[in-house]
Structure formats: structure tokens, C-alpha cells
Amino acid sequence: MQRYMILFLLTLLLTLSTTPIGAVQEMSPLEKTGTILGRLFVNDAPLDGATVAFFLTAKGLPPIGKGMRRVPEYLSKTDASGHFNLRVEVGAYYIGMLVRPPGAPSGPPRSNEPYYFAAGPDKQLLIATLTEKGPLDLGRLDGALPNMFKETGDTFAVDGLLVDAQGAPYADTLVFAKKSLEQTRPDFISERTLADGRFHLRLPANESFYLFARREISSSRPIPGDVMGIYGVKSETGLISPALVGSGGPPPGVASTGLPSSGQSAFSISGGQGEEISGITITMYKIPDxxxxxxxxxxxxxxxxxxxxxxxxxxxxxxxxxxxxxxxxxxxxxxxxxxxxxxxxxxxxxxxxxxxxxxxxxxxxxxxxxxxxxxxxxxxxxxxxxxxxxxxxxxxxxxxxxxxxxxxxxxxxxxxxxxx
The missing domain is CATH 3.30.1330.60 (OmpA-like domain)
Incomplete structure (x- = not known):
């Protein structure tokens, strides 16, 4: 029990930037969960104190392509001999590994912190499938760098711009991609925008996503005083309502989407394999009291x-x-x-x-x-x-x-x- 609480608290402190680190979804009821355990190696050496990230395969590829950043479903840590043990929801997972120097603070990965993914045969991502019978003992897992996998090319790129209500570039903000307007937790995430307001995302090909922009990663709804943007939403007042996070239409007098016939409160984007989508602009507005x-x-x-x-x-x-x-x-x-x-x-x-x-x-x-x-x-x-x-x-x-x-x-x- 003590170990579980330590892992849970550690998970809450970690955030995702360029690697599989981020918000963690709530556990399902115990009857729908099981234990995954194994031992991680890179270059024949066990990974001591590595962060282990689990990505549901049903949501698409893990962040293996350049500019592709996805929030994991669960996080764990390895012990001194590379072993990990974690209870997760029943399903099929990709497994990522982040190596962080001893004593380094938590937070986004740094340039000297490599990350890997569990490798299967023939340069393909390993898929760990947990059934209701569990537990699943994976034994030894060897990690490989993201660019070693064949699946790297199954994505499309999105390049866009964040601006404020006056049209000026908006810096120091993250762009999230979600498959559903209703979900609070993002599927993929960009790096923070710089002074020019530009962002880049790499997403799984042939799937549709909605784009949201906020300063911080959070699974909670925005509150008054926050600033956020939703691709496709334009506000007449410089304000945006939290109700727009759902699938309903925009609140009267606050925003218009240009989609009166569809009832959508945001535009979705999708692309084929290798496609590059540009010209995406997201305007940031204040959440009013x-x-x-x-x-x-x-x-x-x-x-x-x-x-x-x-x-x-x-x-x-x-x-x-x-x-x-x-x-x-x-x-x-x-x-x-x-x-x-x-x-x-x-x-x-x-x-x-x-x-x-x-x-x-x-x-x-x-x-x-x-x-x-x-x-x-x-x-x-x-x-x-x-x-x-x-x-x-x-x-x-x-x-x-x-x-x-x-x-x-x-x-x-x-x-x-x-x-x-």
C-alpha cells in the first residue's frame, strides 16, 4: 500500500513535454485492472530509477516521431535492478522509458535525458496486452531510441500560430490535441510556444483531433482568470466560456464558430500519412468571472x-x-x-x-x-x-x-x- 501511494504521488508531480511524462488518468475499478511487471534494459544494462510510461494502443502511436508528444495513461519507476511493477487498466500498451540523472528535479525532459521504447521483433514497437486474468510478467524488455521504429512515419504534421485577441503572437503556451471535445485530458501535446507564437504537433495519420491551447497541463476545466484558445472559436468580446470545452454551441454573445448548422464549438483537423498541415491559427481568450x-x-x-x-x-x-x-x-x-x-x-x-x-x-x-x-x-x-x-x-x-x-x-x- 505504501509503495502504491508513493507511485501515485510521484505521478501527480510529473508533467509531459517532449517525452512520455504527463497527467495520469484515474484508476478503473479493481476488477478491471491488473498488474504489469518486467525489467528494463538499454544496451544490455538495467535501467536504474527510470520513469516507465504506459500508452494505450487504442489511442494511437506513442510519441516516437519528431515533434510527436503524447500524454501517457500511467507512470511507474524502476528499482536499482531495472524492475517495475504497476497496476493498470486491462488493455494493450506501448511502453516508454525515460532516463533521468540521479538527483535531477522532476519536470519536462532535458537535452541530456534520453528516452526509449520497448522493442519487439523486426524493429517494431512491443505491445504488452494485459487481460482480466493478469498479472502480466513481461520479463526482460530492451529499449530502443524512437527513430529506430518502423511506425515512425505513420503520422501527419500540424504547424500553426497562437495569437492573442489583438492578433499578436502568444508565447509560453502549450497546444493540446484531443480526439473528443468532452475529454478533459489531452492525447498529444506540443512544446511551449516561443516569442513568435508558433507551434508544431505530430499526430497519428487518418485520425481527427480538436486543438486546445492553455499555459499548463491540467485535467481540470479552466477557471476565471485563465487564458485558453480553441481552434475554430472566435470571440466577439475577447472572452471565452468554459462551456465551450464541451460539445455544445458557444454561449450567446461570447463566441461564434462559423458553424451554425453543425452545432460544433470547434474545428477538427486530420491528415494522411506524411501530410503537412499549416496555416492553423488559434486565438487566446480570457475566462471571465x-x-x-x-x-x-x-x-x-x-x-x-x-x-x-x-x-x-x-x-x-x-x-x-x-x-x-x-x-x-x-x-x-x-x-x-x-x-x-x-x-x-x-x-x-x-x-x-x-x-x-x-x-x-x-x-x-x-x-x-x-x-x-x-x-x-x-x-x-x-x-x-x-x-x-x-x-x-x-x-x-x-x-x-x-x-x-x-x-x-x-x-x-x-x-x-x-x-x-
């Missing part, structure tokens, strides 16, 4: 016309109706994603009408519209205590009520942020 987000959105209601789906900030209705249209549902889903990312924010939901909708009391119709919006958000998981419902009837028009076009703009529900 609740007050900043409120100030960035207030005053913008009613500025846009019905039907502008990619930029809607209000919910529109048919004449005399309080039934949500498909466009209204799409926009409410974006609000739901946004509000889920800022759970401390409260909102005010106000229903509006035009004065000629064929109803005796426009105030009642406005209230019905506000109520249907409130109920929809509540059913989607937004706490009722965070929402205030109001009606303004026809008293606050934003369009000309003498024209049908103007009346369409007035048949609406506005959502405003009112603090915490």
Missing part, C-alpha cells in the same frame, strides 16, 4: 434580427404563440451550455409581445413566453433558484410595430444576466 461575463453581454439584447441563428441572443415566437420554435430550442440549448459553465450566475427571463397579436392581454402572453423558456431551461438542468421570470407585454418594443418585420422582432423573450 460572472461579473465580466454579465457586463460583456448586457445591452446587446434586441440588436439582431430573427433568423440569424448563429448570433441570436433573444428567443423569438410566432404571432400569438408561446410555443418554442426549432430556432428557439437551438438557442436555448446554447444558453443551457453557457449557464452550466457558470453555475453562480443568475438570469432574468422577460417575455415581450407586439401590440397586435390578437390577444386581450399582451402581458399574459409575455408571461407565458417567459414561463416556457424558464421551464425548458429547468428541464435541462438549470436550477430554478437561478432564474427570475418577468413579463413586459408590449411596453418595450425594439422594432417598429407598424411593420410585420418590426413586430417579429418584438415577439421575443430576452435573457439577461443579473449577477450572483
Amino acid at each position: 460572472a461579473e465580466e461575463m454579465k457586463n460583456s453581454l448586457q445591452g446587446s439584447q434586441g440588436e439582431l434580427l430573427p433568423g440569424q441563428e448563429s448570433e441570436l441572443k433573444t428567443i423569438y415566437f410566432a404571432a400569438g404563440s408561446s410555443i418554442l420554435t426549432d430556432l428557439a430550442v437551438n438557442e436555448l440549448n446554447r444558453w443551457k451550455n453557457f449557464l452550466s459553465g457558470l453555475p453562480e450566475v443568475k438570469i432574468e427571463i422577460t417575455g415581450h409581445t407586439d401590440p397586435v397579436e390578437g390577444v386581450d392581454n399582451t402581458s399574459i402572453l409575455g408571461g407565458q413566453r417567459a414561463e416556457v423558456v424558464l421551464r425548458y431551461l429547468a428541464e435541462e438542468g438549470i436550477d430554478l433558484a437561478r432564474m427570475v421570470q418577468k413579463t413586459a407585454g408590449s411596453s418595450h418594443p425594439v422594432g417598429d410595430n407598424t411593420t410585420e418585420f418590426g413586430r417579429e422582432r418584438n415577439r421575443r423573450v430576452e435573457i439577461r444576466l443579473i449577477g450572483q
Whole structure:
């Protein structure tokens, strides 16, 4: 037990830069795990105190190509005779080895710290497959330098630029590649950008990835004050919402992706074997606190016309109706994603009408519209205590009520942020 805790704490301290060192995923339930053990050698000498990294083969190649950096699933250490022993999730793994001088501090590998991968026959990467029966004793494993393996060429390259909201190069930042928008842990990672803001990634060929940029490696969601970028996301306010980390659309008034029909909040990239992709630009934006987000959105209601789906900030209705249209549902889903990312924010939901909708009391119709919006958000998981419902009837028009076009703009529900 003591050994397991030491390994666990050591894992948390290590980070990945150019080699198999990085964040570690949580252990699965014990019935889905087993033990892998073995002994590492390089040039017929056992590796004393080496870091051992385990990469699931299902996620692609380990970082064997130049510029290819992947976060391992698990980490361990060898003893003085090169032995390692670690409990991991059942699956097939590539095994990497990092040699660090005695007494050297933890952190990214340095130029004098070589790394290797366990070699199989015919210059191929060894694959260690752990079944539920386990444990798996690999015996002696011989390490080889990354460029010795045949699989090195099965990748594509990505060259791009990080910029701030004003378009200036953004330095000292990492770019992560993820196969899914929902996952918090990256699959691959770049070196830190220099003063010119440029980054380089090498990724497995014929697979799709989303690109994120943050200053530090972290499996947690960004918090207010952090700065991050997502390839494909452009913000109108210089702010970006944590809700964008998920698969929902961008929060109203904060970002537009140029993909209103797909509902994606980011662009994915992919490439064939040996392909080089360039011209990728990722813009960095600040994660705001609740007050900043409120100030960035207030005053913008009613500025846009019905039907502008990619930029809607209000919910529109048919004449005399309080039934949500498909466009209204799409926009409410974006609000739901946004509000889920800022759970401390409260909102005010106000229903509006035009004065000629064929109803005796426009105030009642406005209230019905506000109520249907409130109920929809509540059913989607937004706490009722965070929402205030109001009606303004026809008293606050934003369009000309003498024209049908103007009346369409007035048949609406506005959502405003009112603090915490």
C-alpha cells in the first residue's frame, strides 16, 4: 500500500513535454485492472530509477516521431535492478522509458535525458496486452531510441500560430490535441510556444483531433482568470466560456464558430500519412468571472434580427404563440451550455409581445413566453433558484410595430444576466 501511494504521488508531480511524462488518468475499478511487471534494459544494462510510461494502443502511436508528444495513461519507476511493477487498466500498451540523472528535479525532459521504447521483433514497437486474468510478467524488455521504429512515419504534421485577441503572437503556451471535445485530458501535446507564437504537433495519420491551447497541463476545466484558445472559436468580446470545452454551441454573445448548422464549438483537423498541415491559427481568450461575463453581454439584447441563428441572443415566437420554435430550442440549448459553465450566475427571463397579436392581454402572453423558456431551461438542468421570470407585454418594443418585420422582432423573450 505504501509503495502504491508513493507511485501515485510521484505521478501527480510529473508533467509531459517532449517525452512520455504527463497527467495520469484515474484508476478503473479493481476488477478491471491488473498488474504489469518486467525489467528494463538499454544496451544490455538495467535501467536504474527510470520513469516507465504506459500508452494505450487504442489511442494511437506513442510519441516516437519528431515533434510527436503524447500524454501517457500511467507512470511507474524502476528499482536499482531495472524492475517495475504497476497496476493498470486491462488493455494493450506501448511502453516508454525515460532516463533521468540521479538527483535531477522532476519536470519536462532535458537535452541530456534520453528516452526509449520497448522493442519487439523486426524493429517494431512491443505491445504488452494485459487481460482480466493478469498479472502480466513481461520479463526482460530492451529499449530502443524512437527513430529506430518502423511506425515512425505513420503520422501527419500540424504547424500553426497562437495569437492573442489583438492578433499578436502568444508565447509560453502549450497546444493540446484531443480526439473528443468532452475529454478533459489531452492525447498529444506540443512544446511551449516561443516569442513568435508558433507551434508544431505530430499526430497519428487518418485520425481527427480538436486543438486546445492553455499555459499548463491540467485535467481540470479552466477557471476565471485563465487564458485558453480553441481552434475554430472566435470571440466577439475577447472572452471565452468554459462551456465551450464541451460539445455544445458557444454561449450567446461570447463566441461564434462559423458553424451554425453543425452545432460544433470547434474545428477538427486530420491528415494522411506524411501530410503537412499549416496555416492553423488559434486565438487566446480570457475566462471571465460572472461579473465580466454579465457586463460583456448586457445591452446587446434586441440588436439582431430573427433568423440569424448563429448570433441570436433573444428567443423569438410566432404571432400569438408561446410555443418554442426549432430556432428557439437551438438557442436555448446554447444558453443551457453557457449557464452550466457558470453555475453562480443568475438570469432574468422577460417575455415581450407586439401590440397586435390578437390577444386581450399582451402581458399574459409575455408571461407565458417567459414561463416556457424558464421551464425548458429547468428541464435541462438549470436550477430554478437561478432564474427570475418577468413579463413586459408590449411596453418595450425594439422594432417598429407598424411593420410585420418590426413586430417579429418584438415577439421575443430576452435573457439577461443579473449577477450572483
